[in-house]
Amino acid sequence: MVVSNSPDWTLLIKNVKREDAGLYECQIQTEPVQQRFIRLSITEAYSMIPGGPDLHVKQGSSLRLECQLIASTETPSFIFWYREGRMINYDDEPGVKVEATKNGSILVVDKVKLSHGANYTCSPSNAKPAYIMIHVIEEEEKPAAMHGGDRRNATSRASINVMLIFLTSLGIRISNQLRLRHTCVT
Numbered sequence: 116m117v118v119s120n121s122p123d124w125t126l127l128i129k130n131v132k133r134e135d136a137g138l139y140e141c142q143i144q145t146e147p148v149q150q151r152f153i154r155l156s157i158t159e160a161y162s163m164i165p166g167g168p169d170l171h172v173k174q175g176s177s178l179r180l181e182c183q184l185i186a187s188t189e190t191p192s193f194i195f196w197y198r199e200g201r202m203i204n205y206d207d208e209p210g211v212k213v214e215a216t217k218n219g220s221i222l223v224v225d226k227v228k229l230s231h232g233a234n235y236t237c238s239p240s241n242a243k244p245a246y247i248m249i250h251v252i253e254e255e256e257k258p259a260a261m262h263g264g265d266r267r268n269a270t271s272r273a274s275i276n277v278m279l280i281f282l283t284s285l286g287i288r289i290s291n292q293l294r295l296r297h298t299c300v301t
Contacts, residue, residue: 133157160187160242162194162219164235167247172231174254178224181216182237182245191239194220199233227251 128135136157143149163183172178182194195202196213203222204213210225219239224231232251238244 131157133159158186158188160239161185162237162239162242162245164237164245164247167245169248169250171250171252172227173252174227174229176227178222178227178231178249180222180235180237180247180249182219182221182239184219184239184242187218187239187242189241191241194237194239196220196222197236197238198231200236229253 124141126139126141136155139153139155141151141153161184163185164180165183166180180196182196184191194215195204197203203211212223214221214223220237222235222237229251232249234246234248236244236246
């Protein structure tokens with residue numbers, strides 16, 4: 116669309132697409148004709164979620180995903196977050212919130228549950244979406260002493276084994292010395 120702001124004229128392109136890239140000519144009908152050429156390059160904006168494509172998070176910890184816009188020339192009208200293809204921006208899930216930032220959006224999960232392990236997508240209105248797979252590491256429910264036995268007992272058994280080896284070795288030496296003395300006396 117060409118807009119006249121007397122005496123200036125402006126070319127306004129809405130909803131820019133890749134096909135709009137190219138060489139544009141502005142011409143003023145004077146004698147001689149005045150012309151200017153402008154090359155329009157189209158840069159495609161995209162989004163990025165640092166830490167991807169896979170992120171491992173411990174159950175019960177907090178999760179902070181940031182959707183950063185790259186090469187965006189204008190603020191998006193929206194950025195939607197999806198978990199397994201379902202938009203979650205307006206869900207009333209406790210501990211989960213979405214915040215807009217200057218350059219994107221942040222998704223925060225206060226206490227990660229196993230159900231939070233999923234594929235997350237941030238989808239800005241004016242940029243390519245970004246994806247990240249969240250893997251939730253399950254917390255151990257058993258006390259540490261129950262994993263592979265009590266470590267104190269294992270240490271005690273090892274000490275007893277070393278002591279038995281030492282005593283056996285000592286007993287063999289004493290026995291050999293007694294035999295040697297008995298042989299010398301007879």
